[in-house]
Every structure is written in structure tokens, then in C-alpha cells.
Amino acid sequence: MPANMLLWTCDRMGDIAGNQASFYSNAEDYWREVSPTVDGMLGGYGSISSIDINGSKAFLQKFLGVRGSQNNDGEEKTGSGVALDCGAGIGRITKRLLLPLFRTVDLVDVTQEFLDKAKAYLEEEGGRVGNYFCRGLQDFVPESGRYDVIWIQWVIGHLTDDHLVEFLRRCQKGLRPNGLIVIKDNVSYEGVVPDEVDSSVCRDLKIVHSLVDRAGLRIVHEEQQMNFPKEIYQVHTLALR
Numbered sequence: 001m002p003a004n005m006l007l008w009t010c011d012r013m014g015d016i017a018g019n020q021a022s023f024y025s026n027a028e029d030y031w032r033e034v035s036p037t038v039d040g041m042l043g044g045y046g047s048i049s050s051i052d053i054n055g056s057k058a059f060l061q062k063f064l065g066v067r068g069s070q071n072n073d074g075e076e077k078t079g080s081g082v083a084l085d086c087g088a089g090i091g092r093i094t095k096r097l098l099l100p101l102f103r104t105v106d107l108v109d110v111t112q113e114f115l116d117k118a119k120a121y122l123e124e125e126g127g128r129v130g131n132y133f134c135r136g137l138q139d140f141v142p143e144s145g146r147y148d149v150i151w152i153q154w155v156i157g158h159l160t161d162d163h164l165v166e167f168l169r170r171c172q173k174g175l176r177p178n179g180l181i182v183i184k185d186n187v188s189y190e191g192v193v194p195d196e197v198d199s200s201v202c203r204d205l206k207i208v209h210s211l212v213d214r215a216g217l218r219i220v221h222e223e224q225q226m227n228f229p230k231e232i233y234q235v236h237t238l239a240l241r
């Protein structure tokens with residue numbers, strides 16, 4: 001990428017921080033018009049949902065285990081009590097990844113219509129949902145020490161850098177012992193790429209790493225999701241604590 005392009009992308013993030021109110025309200029307006037379906041959650045790529053969920057399951061299972069057991073590095077395994085699905089939408093991830101692995105799942109999303117839909121979409125297993133929180137992640141405070149896993153997928157681009165860092169810090173406080181924060185999201189080739197349509201940004205991996213670092217978190221594992229269509233952004237999954 002030419003140097004002037006990098007400058008432009010950096011300026012854009014500055015612009016966004018300066019117009020924070022419209023950055024958030026435009027995103028809310030966008031999502032309110034999106035159909036409450038798996039296809040809607042994935043911008044028309046509903047067909048990749050199974051590949052995504054299977055990749056996430058394999059990723060997460062490296063950390064989960066019987067309480068008291070240890071992984072290869074001698075670290076205790078993550079519990080399977082309570083998970084939090086951040087930017088949960090209609091509960092696509094809750095339904096196929098989190099409810100099968102955790103006793104209780106909480107959902108948080110800024111779009112009330114999606115949470116309303118989730119109640120039907122999750123069917124009987126939805127009875128194990130603890131809370132439906134309708135809140136922007138920039139304002140949401142996870143309950144201290146409640147969660148074994150906090151799953152944050154395809155939503156960090158809706159937060160400004162500072163809000164993402166502060167949110168990650170609050171998430172760390174929300175973890176149980178041996179708990180894990182997972183970010184799974186698009187990464188750009190270089191710099192910050194704005195999306196005017198849904199009012200979000202896509203950051204490169206170096207920038208995501210620096211924000212994780214600013215939040216005081218350590219990357220314990222990272223993978224690229226394989227077998228996604230060539231034309232979409234690369235997707236990386238990061239386990240943090």
C-alpha cells in the first residue's frame with residue numbers, strides 16, 4: 001500500500017473518533033434495517049456459517065476441559081459454566097457454538113429486534129440463556145467474575161480504538177479464573193479501512209495486536225480461519241486473557 005494511502009486510513013480513524021456520535025448512530029440505523037436471519041448477520045454470506053462455527057468449535061475446544069485438568073502448557077482449562085456472546089445478533093453463535101458447550105449463555109447486542117428474534121431462533125435450548133442485554137459494547141459492563149468465555153465476533157469494527165481498549169479491560173474483569181476472551185474478526189491487509197455502509201472499520205492485525213496490548217491482555221493463541229471465500233477479508237481468531 002502506498003504511504004499516502006496509509007496516511008489516509010489513519011486520518012479516517014481520527015475523523016471517526018471526532019464524529020463518535022454519528023459513527024455509532026449510523027451503525028445502529030444500518031443494523032435496524034437488516035433482516036434478522038443468518039444471512040443478514042453475515043452480510044449475505046449465510047453459506048459460510050457452518051465453516052465458521054466448526055472452526056470456532058475446534059479453536060475453543062483447545063481450552064475447555066474438566067475443571068482442574070491442565071493443557072499442554074500446564075495452564076488450567078477454561079470452565080464451561082457461563083459464556084457471553086458480544087454483538088450476538090440473533091444468536092447464530094450462541095445457538096451452534098456456545099449453548100452446546102456452556103451451561104448458561106448471555107447475549108449482548110445494540111439491536112433490540114435481533115435479541116427479540118433470538119428468543120424464537122434459539123428454540124428450547126434458549127431456556128438456558130441467562131440475560132439478553134440490549135446495549136452498545138462501548139457502554140456495556142460485564143458482571144465482574146461471571147464469565148468463562150467472552151466471545152466477540154464480527155463487531156470490534158463498530159467500536160472506536162479507545163472504546164475497544166476500554167471494553168476489553170472491562171471484559172478482563174468479567175472473567176472467572178482461567179477464563180478467556182476470544183476476538184474473531186476481519187483483518188485488513190494494511191491500515192484502517194472504513195466501511196461507510198455499515199459505519200464500521202476493518203483494522204489490520206498489527207493494529208488489533210496493539211489495541212489488545214493497550215488493554216493489558218496477552219494473546220495466548222491465534223489462528224486464521226481457513227476455507228472462507230477468497231473475495232472476503234481474512235478472518236483471525238485470537239484467544240486473550
Ligand SMILES: C[S@@+](CC[C@H](N)C(=O)[O-])C[C@H]1O[C@@H](n2cnc3c(N)ncnc32)[C@H](O)[C@@H]1O
Pocket residue numbers: 027028031041042043086087088089090092093108109110111114135136137138153154155158159
Ligand atoms: C456482522 S453482525 C455479527 C453478529 C454475530 N456476531 C454473528 O457473527 O452472527 C454485527 C452485530 O453487531 C451488532 N452491533 C453493531 N454495533 C454494535 C455495538 N456498538 N455494540 C453492540 N453490538 C453492536 C449488530 O446489531 C449486529 O448484530
